[in-house]
Amino acid sequence: MRAANIISPFYVHGPWINSFDFLLFFQSIFQRWVDNLLGWDPEDFSNVTEIMIPYDQIWIPDTTLYNSLVMDDQDTRRLLNAKLTTRGKDEGALVELLYPTIYKLSCLLDLRFFPFDVQTCKLTFGSWTFDNTLIDYFPYNATHAIGTANCIDNEGWTVLKTSVQRHVNHYDCCPNNYTLLEFHLDIQRKPLYYVINLITPTSIITLISIVGFFSSSSINELREEKITLGITTLLSMSILIFMVSDKMPSTSSFIPLIGWFYTSMILLISLSTLAASVVIYIxxxxxxxxxxxxxxMKWARFVARIVRMEMPLLMKQAYAQKAREEKLRRAQEGRKQSLWQRVYKVAREQAQQRKNSCGSAKVNGVTPSPDVQRLQVPKKSCTINTDVTCITDPCETSGLVEFSNLSDEENSSFPDIDYTAPPPPVTKFQSLHKMSTCASLDSMIRNVDIISPRTMQRNLAELEFDWLAAVVERIFLIFFIIVFLLTAVGINCIGMYYWWTAKEHTM
Incomplete structure (x- = not known):
């Protein structure tokens, strides 16, 4: 007996994909073949041309799904009744068998563009026992191999197209060939779930982290907490990656598109944390x-104009004050000193030396009276902004007066002074007057904040480095935002382009 077996289109009620390792199909299979032993003459049976009989009362070919993961037919298909249509007494009958199936089959998935991927799954049908000299398989419709008119939509996949190919294979074990029918099912994933629940939150977290790393409310704001922000962001990324790994199979052949996305985001946050450390160091x-x-500083001012950053007002004022002082110093160095100014400078230096060598108990060879000694206080100096100097030690009886802060014009207007002449005697009233003057000046000094040039220079240096760190921070912000757009948006645009073109090619 030679039976010609023709498999009709599948009527797919799936597919359902429960895992990435296999596909689960709920479908109906319609087989047709001609059995030469089942024909009858309709005239002998009241012109009956069609009958329905149980499947176990006729011969049924052992059509098997080669790549099925379930070997027991009782778990994959349910056979009911067969329809017989006579072709004549000597020509046999056409047998039609329609039965529902649940096929669980393996499918080699290409996850390079996951979650914007398109998969092609193959269903291989053939006889496990008979070669093509006994059972030969032919597709019923090569164009629409699997019927999708009554296909129930799946929430995760869309059926794009179906096709079938007939293969005649020869095996070393058997002398004859075997016929196989390969049905190809192209399905496209719906990426909305992954875009909304995985890609979008990751992109938002990364963007907020970058902006938080390189944006400060003020120039001199402390930035140490940004390292903690980077570590917290990486921990949140690890949770999202765990969710992705639960939805994606493990593969070492290639890196999926979403894997490149998460790798780039983690690398971007790590580099941002290191860049924030560089800003803190500066x-x-x-x-x-x-x-x-x-x-x-010249380079920083040039870059600040490009990134539209203004110099702080305090720095502008400090630079202006520094420029004025430098200009005044150069003007004083370039001005020639008069004769009286040079004489006064020499006399002041000699008086300073004489003051340093003077004893505390004797002034110009004259010992103060006990009353004066009682009224005088220990060595004490009172200074306000270096303009007034009051000295009450014994050496102040030398009668020298310092004019170090007078202008050149004022110095040149002083008459000749005999600096070697003996000073007038010190009276009690003069000592009391000096003591009261120093006491009043001392009380005034306590209410005046005196900033030394060294402190001013240090404050200016701190302000300059704060502003320099802000400029570098702005550069990092622009750079990492550009990299974020190229990676996050670019990678997903590549996946969307592949997903859209694959859909157009199947139409």
Whole structure:
């Protein structure tokens, strides 16, 4: 007996994909074949041409799904009744068998563009026992191999197209060939779930982290907490990656598109954390009090104009004050001193030397009276902004007056002074007057904040490094935002382009 077996289109009620390792199909299979032993003459049976009989009363070919994961037919298909249509007494009958199936089959998935992937699954049908000399298989419709008119939509996949190919294979074990029918099912994933629940939250977290790393409310704001922000962001990324790994099979052949996405996001956050550490290091350099070099500040001012950052008002005022002092110093160095100014300078230096060598108990060879000694206080100096100096030690009886802060015009207007002449005697009233003057000046000094030039220089250095750190921070912000757009948006655009073109090619 030679039976020709023709498999009709599948009427798919799936597919359902429960895992990435296999596909689960709920479908109906319609087989047709001609059995030469089942024909009858309709005239002998009241013109009956069609009958329905149980499947176990006729011969049924052992059509098997080769790539099925379930070997027991009782678990994959349910056979009911067969329909017989006579072709004549000597020509046999056409047998039609329609039965529902649940096929669980393996499918080699290509996850390079996951979750924007398109998969092609193969269903291989053939006889496990008979070669093609006994059972030969032919597709009923080569164009629409699997019927999708009554296909129930799946929430995760869309059926794009179906096709079938007939293969005649020869095996070393058997002398004859075997016929196989390969049905190809192209399905496309619906990526909305992954875009909304995985890709979008990850992109938002990464963008907020980058903006948080490189944006400060003020220039001199402390930035140490940004390292903690980076570590917290990486921990949240690990949770999202765990969710992705639960939805995606493990493969070492290639890296999926979503794997590249998460790898780039983690790398971007890690580099942002390191960049934030560099900004903190630059800011801490101002504590040393050494200002940045002139070339660095020139470069920073040039870049600040490009990234639209203005210099702080305090720095502008400090630079303006420094420029005025430098201009005044150069003007004083370039001005020639008059004769009286040079004489006064020499006399002041000699008086200073004489004051340092003077004893505490004797002034110009004259010992003060006990009353004067009682009224005088120990060595004490009172100074307000270096303009007034009051000295009450014994050496102050020398009668010298300092004019160090007078202008050149005032110095040149003084008459000739005999600096070697003996001073007038010190009276009690003069000593009391000096003591009261020093006491009043001392009380005034306590209410005046005196900033030394070294402190001013250190404050300016801290301000310069704070501003330099802010400029570097702005550069990092622009750079990492550009990298974020190229990676996050670019990778997903590649996947969307592949997903859209694959859909158009199947239409």
């Amino acid at each position: 800011q801490k350099q101002g504590i040393l009090g050494k200002p940045p070099c002139r070339k660095t």
